[in-house]
Amino acid sequence: MSDNVCTFTHARSRALIRQLRAAGTGIVLDARGARPPAIVHWGADLGDLPAGALAAIADASVPAVPPSSIDVPLWLPLLPSFTDGWSERPGLDGFFTDHTPVALETWSADAGDGWLSVTGTGTLAVTTRLELSREGVLRIRHTLANRGSADFVLTALDLQLPVPDRAREVLDFSGLWAHERRPQRGELRHGAWMRESRHGRPGHDDAFLLVAGAPGFGFRDGEVWAAHLAWSGDKRVWAARSALGPAVLGAGELLGAGEVTLAPGAEYTTPWLVAVWSDRGLDGLSDRLHPWIRGRCELRRPRPVVLNTWEAVYFAQDLETLGALADAAGAVGVERFVLDDGWFTGRRDDRRALGDWFVDAEVWPAGLHPLITRVHEAGMDFGLWVEPEMVSPTSSLAERHPDWVLDGSPTWRFQRVLDLANPEAYGYVLERLNALLSEYPIAFLKWDHNRDVLAPGVAHRQTTALYRLLRELRVAHPDVEIESCASGGARIDLGILELVDRFWTSDTNDPLDRQTIQRWTSVLVPPEYLGGHLGDKAAHITGRTTDLAFRQVTALFGSAGIEWNLLRATPGEREAITEWIALHKRLRELLHTGRVVRGDTADPAQLVHGVVARDRRQAVFAYVTLDAPQAALPAPIRFPGLHPDRLYTVRPLLTGPVTQDAPPPWLASGSVTLPGRVLSAVGLAVPLLKPQQAALFEVSA
Template identity: 40%
Template structure:
């Protein structure tokens, strides 16, 4: 048996696979310092009475034919035949920490290729390829990646949401049966982010074992956490296919999306740090090695009201605030005066821009800023020249009324003429103008997506990738942002061809605290768009101080979503202050190690970033509502060098009021806020730092410098 046991290893995680006669992961957990393949024999399972007379493995494909009786990893048929495949290993190739397993079911005429990679970060990457070996097509109904987890993984954490309220976490204890998360909206979605975490009960940011997975796919998907009746547990993830959507011709291969997994014995922080490192080293590729430029996006400043002279005034003011990239949002193209018309007509509105875009672009660049522009290529308004000429270009099922969303339809990217038209129009925009950045939006879900009368959601997603891949190759100097009404298309696969996510259309600082924390579990700060919005939030009409808005936006790829011309002096000073503060700390924020801090009071959120050399750190404490207790718990700061001493600095605070007459929060501040102090890294991690009592919807920022 030991000849068939292979190990993939990293400094923190090992994966052990039994390769014959079937491929099965038998261990995914902490790194083993004294591994021997012979040890695997002690995991040979007994056979329970009252069940099958043989063992039922949870293989890489989780076939029902083994007597799994749970959710299989593959379902399909050849006109009703060959519907219960079992794959037997025929060849195994290992190259360091990369393993490829080839297996077949000769009776069903199917071949499986399983690719398993364990990165040095500890992130596991798995995908399967299925090939039809026969002349008659094989209809694919389901095709998933299945990863077993330990029996102690009893608690599940997933994410729900909606527009302007993305990345909301929820938890449940899973003792029996399964928890399933499904998305059928045609894009990654605000509602069901394709990730799931399971772990020891009450796992937290700083403690407990966790196994986290993320499916890199921008379309329909299904994730499952399941407990078998024998107590074994596994996670499963797949692209979700609509009926009749996938049929493999002879010799054709279908690949699952990549499933990325992370095991951590140090709670959610350890998991996130592995994912962040993996993305930085393997997936995120910025065109230039430069600091992430501070944005100003015009959307909430002027909406569709475009006047080139006024926009150049905005650029003047933006440059004075320290902005480094200026983006013109929706409203620049022919007939686009509201969201009812003109999508698809990607020609410049000559009434608004009689001299073209170049005078504005050149003015922006003369101020030392980059220029960006908004597009939504996948969409078409019924009120557009394009729709009037080509109503048949809509992604829809014939014979049914097509539903609008935001007064628009979806263009069928599977039609070659549609693809070519969009490629030509986007190439005109990006090739004939000095564009550095594209905000690519997608404001509508897919309803009855069809091509030639058959379901085509999966094909639409793949064509979107092809269009974006072509433009990235054609214009390698341009950065692309993935925006879908905010956080509707955020995943690792689209990140391979983009450079920034718009986390949410909601710039409300209170809501953003939760949204950005949820996003931080899987994405590092430098790809998370976080803007300071107007004093009165356009999404919620809530009002926050410039301090709370500025500090909340600090820990991402920062920007402003305002009209700087109409802003009053106090607001401008705030924008300038927090832009400068972000620039001062962005090297730490965008390259350091992120830590979220467990706080006993759920109304308090604390997180920060420690530089890779542990010489600097910056931590934010946000008070979301009235605290449960009259004293704040100490802030325990992780990630510092235990033996080093650190100078504490209060970098920013909400003008904390001290009163001797009652009626407010405090009579006396913690001593470190009024007297210079240095503290050891060990003390800050184990004992912590006293915090002031904060008002609801306020925050303080703490800096640490090694001395």
């Protein structure tokens, strides 16, 4: 037997067959007999069945033995191996340094309210825990313990869930800087559709959410199964269909050679795999994920409207300009003022000073206190940009401590990676951040991460050190909120969401790009965690010029803010911004607690999305034209998610420029009242918006 092959021999396990049920979702686990435990069913709730009926279901699922195969029926356990006849990816891969055989010889199982646990023991011990939340969200992870007398080198410990044959179409995502979350779909054929991230962070091209479903599934229709790995480092996710028939969704941390070696008695726990089933399309996934996330990561206050200084002044910081900008921000209703890059010693551009986390005495001779006083007097709290995981080669820190810089990683954006696994480097960052948060009344840190790590064998230790650092800061400064920014949206995952309060969704504020980025990111993440800012009419990233109404409607949904030098805005623009902020504050509770819904449109130039209150008495919808519609008279806008038997009044809130000789009559009259089933199935005639425009509608019972 070669060193890196794991073989499992099986003794009889504790007799257990059990189902988990919640919110229309059902899971059946078979842990009977000599075989390792396996999921027999994951999908629609099968009802409250006795053990005998569950056993009959499991027994009836045992397949025939085909020609030219192992001589017993194929069995796909939670931790599949060659021993089970599974020739796709094994669940466990690794070896003992003294060549001890890797074997799991005895299996046991246990169950409780909403959870199941199975353990295989031998030269290793592997415990798999499954939890099904009341919303129907499944979490699963493994814990591996070394029970041998030699070190165990772990190369893979992956999580796999079965999906049925009808899940023949796969959706995941790719992207670029400032163009994240680009969907890509295809047929799930024999073999594996594998996505690997080797960025030391999920990356702009992160697969993000892997969905397998019935062909043609959309936002409102179709049966789908989805998986997300809650981890901020290197990872792999895949969908695979064996030539024998079974198909799986899988994920796991992507470990470098020797990156995790377990001494005798040591343990390794995988990240959680978060998995969801829906028979109501992609919106059905959000209907489960959003309330589950909101229950686990409860925000401590309503999301304040932010002004970030980056696209207003860039590195040109001085008290007079920023004090005036703070006054202007407070006057239009901003609630949080964030000082971005450029405040620390020697930082005049992006090629120097990262790591020297001291307030620049030349730019700020009295420190940040005078600016913070102006911010507070304008009625706002204060936030600060930092990038603690990076260091500039020309910084004082790098010159004093070159051993704190990761070897083997090239410069990227003129910066290197600080080795947070080095206790001295970790201690320095923690001390500097604690000092800043203790000296100044900082309510918010914009925590950036502007490059890939690109160093061999360090992603695991770097990610775990980051998590530890964030936990320590949250304990020491419980009132400080933190935003995860990674050159925009390159680190958006449910692992780090337990430690932060906001994501910077993308570096682009161009509303044309933001519409699709926000649309797809919010399938997984509730909108209140997704920062979106109102930029200047000429977008910083793309140079595209867009109308104010389009920018306003786009930035309204989510954690809203401004990235614009208001000192250069016209009086009319400031008045419009004041009204927009007031509207956002009026709708904020709805936007940040309601159900996110998206319409399926035949014309790709048209988007419809909205938020419906949990009691379905109120909603707000956006109708967006990304390009020129395919027809002179586009299809009516339909309003999904409303109560079919309730009467609703629809009123326009904001409409961008149009090309029409006369508006639809209902719009000219100012409102219309119709039953929810009519608004959802038939819809309303739309204003003839110009390309790259949007209209906003309020729907009230």
